[in-house]
Amino acid sequence: xxxxxxxxxxxxxxxxxxxxxxxxxxxxxxxxxxxxxxxxxxxxxxxxxxxxxxxxxxxxxxxxxxxxxxxxxxxxxxxxxxxxxxxxxxxxxxx
Numbered sequence: 001x002x003x004x005x006x007x008x009x010x011x012x013x014x015x016x017x018x019x020x021x022x023x024x025x026x027x028x029x030x031x032x033x034x035x036x037x038x039x040x041x042x043x044x045x046x047x048x049x050x051x052x053x054x055x056x057x058x059x060x061x062x063x064x065x066x067x068x069x070x071x072x073x074x075x076x077x078x079x080x081x082x083x084x085x086x087x088x089x090x091x092x093x094x095x
Contacts, residue, residue: 009067
């Protein structure tokens with residue numbers, strides 16, 4: 001299946017919902033800012049994540065945005081400041 005990079009950001013004022021959403025998103029990608037995650041997902045995982053996110057938020061009080069990045073755009077991302085692993089490109093060791 002084709003995988004795509006996504007940037008997920010949120011604005012949630014309720015601490016409990018914000019914490020639950022953060023834990024949820026951490027299962028799909030990596031936190032790159034306080035309220036911003038980056039994930040590489042296939043379509044099925046994206047749909048699964050969307051369902052879980054909808055279950056964590058209050059639709060009239062919270063805001064979540066999911067931005068797809070095409071391969072061309074993802075390769076042009078400027079990373080300034082503290083370096084870290086690029087989500088989806090980490091080196092994984094299985095022992």
